[in-house]
Amino acid sequence: MSELVVENASVDYGSTVGVADVSLRVNSGELVAVLGPSGCGKTTLLLAIAGLLPLSAGRIAVGDRGLSSPSGTVPPEKRGVGWVPQEASLFPHLSVGDNIGFALSGGARRGGARGRERSARIAELAELVGLEGLVGRAPNQLSGGQAQRVALARALAPRPDVLLLDEPFAALDTQLRVGLRREVAELLREQGTTSLLVTHDQEEALTLADRVAVIRDGRLEQFGTPEEVYQQPASDWVARFVGDVVELEGEWRHGRVSCALGAVEAAAVGFTPRDGERVRLMLRPEWIVPRPDLLARAAAGADARVSGISYAGHDAMLTCDLVTGPRVRMRLPAVELPQVGEELRLAVQRPGLAFAA
Numbered sequence: 001m002s003e004l005v006v007e008n009a010s011v012d013y014g015s016t017v018g019v020a021d022v023s024l025r026v027n028s029g030e031l032v033a034v035l036g037p038s039g040c041g042k043t044t045l046l047l048a049i050a051g052l053l054p055l056s057a058g059r060i061a062v063g064d065r066g067l068s069s070p071s072g073t074v075p076p077e078k079r080g081v082g083w084v085p086q087e088a089s090l091f092p093h094l095s096v097g098d099n100i101g102f103a104l105s106g107g108a109r110r111g112g113a114r115g116r117e118r119s120a121r122i123a124e125l126a127e128l129v130g131l132e133g134l135v136g137r138a139p140n141q142l143s144g145g146q147a148q149r150v151a152l153a154r155a156l157a158p159r160p161d162v163l164l165l166d167e168p169f170a171a172l173d174t175q176l177r178v179g180l181r182r183e184v185a186e187l188l189r190e191q192g193t194t195s196l197l198v199t200h201d202q203e204e205a206l207t208l209a210d211r212v213a214v215i216r217d218g219r220l221e222q223f224g225t226p227e228e229v230y231q232q233p234a235s236d237w238v239a240r241f242v243g244d245v246v247e248l249e250g251e252w253r254h255g256r257v258s259c260a261l262g263a264v265e266a267a268a269v270g271f272t273p274r275d276g277e278r279v280r281l282m283l284r285p286e287w288i289v290p291r292p293d294l295l296a297r298a299a300a301g302a303d304a305r306v307s308g309i310s311y312a313g314h315d316a317m318l319t320c321d322l323v324t325g326p327r328v329r330m331r332l333p334a335v336e337l338p339q340v341g342e343e344l345r346l347a348v349q350r351p352g353l354a355f356a357a
């Protein structure tokens with residue numbers, strides 16, 4: 001069993017808080033993304049799990065094997081925790097094969113039974129990451145994507161209980177990044193590797209992970225499935241951080257918010273509003289849709305004029321000026337788009353989120 005348990009973990013750098021009271025459980029074989037802005041404590045959390053930073057409070061364990069607590073830390077090499085760094089950091093004087101096999105025993109005595117076992121494992125991993133023809137190459141003869149594959153194979157070689165990936169795709173160009181990260185996520189799932197992936201890229205976290213841990217100022221703001229953190233953010237900060245939002249002022253009345261888009265059904269987050277109370281309505285741009293069938297007088301809707309279109313191929317972001325004043329953004333599939341200047345009747349197709357004003 002290789003469930004990773006982090007319980008009320010805190011790491012202090014003198015007077016600076018690295019992470020504070022973070023609790024999360026990564027199930028065996030699960031891929032969890034740790035998402036947060038720069039400086040929020042993502043790397044600190046990973047370093048603590050790797051045994052490179054001591055805890056000032058809490059505990060870290062894999063299954064029922066305790067790894068870190070304020071009273072002691074199992075050294076990094078004995079934790080069964082693998083690490084894939086941001087830059088591949090391969091050993092320049094070793095071949096691809098020897099880089100992959102670096103943490104395997106039997107390296108010194110080639111040819112013996114252990115040496116043969118090691119070679120077989122290197123070949124198996126090289127094939128797994130799609131580098132079977134390149135084991136004899138030097139690291140400086142690899143592309144950035146190939147080097148990252150070697151770093152992944154090297155980390156997987158000793159069959160770690162838990163794999164930590166610290167922004168492993170950040171240095172790659174967009175097209176390569178998207179392809180490689182999908183491949184790596186599939187590979188980790190196939191291998192059943194319990195993995196924690198640090199990223200500041202919302203799309204990366206939402207598309208790859210089984211669950212996402214959103215961190216802010218060293219604290220865990222939300223831990224949930226990609227759908228939960230996107231559709232039901234725990235706070236207005238998470239709502240803004242994990243995706244685009246449209247924000248409107250309004251008044252709460254019987255489960256709806258009366259605002260510039262009409263009377264929009266909404267769920268209150270983190271508070272219980274009174275009827276008549278001022279609230280802030282948050283919507284995702286794709287929750288707003290044109291509804292030509294909706295009567296102009298309908299309470300759930302508003303008239304608008306398209307003032308701008310930002311085309312992204314698969315979809316487009318439209319800026320619309322509501323006749324009631326505010327400007328909203330709306331995301332539509334780029335199949336049949338309206339024109340700039342066109343008048344639309346807009347409605348909200350799913351309940352919005354109401355936050356305290």
Ligand SMILES: Nc1ncnc2c1ncn2[C@@H]1O[C@H](COP(=O)(O)OP(=O)(O)OP(=O)(O)O)[C@@H](O)[C@H]1O
Pocket residue numbers: 013016017018036037038039040041042043044045200
């Ligand atoms: N060695 C250190 N000494 C003192 N403070 C540190 C040290 N390392 C990190 N910090 C502070 O701890 C906090 C968390 O830093 P951390 O590197 O974990 O953030 P991060 O989320 O990984 O950021 P980034 O995405 O920019 O890498 C920050 O306020 C940072 O300034």
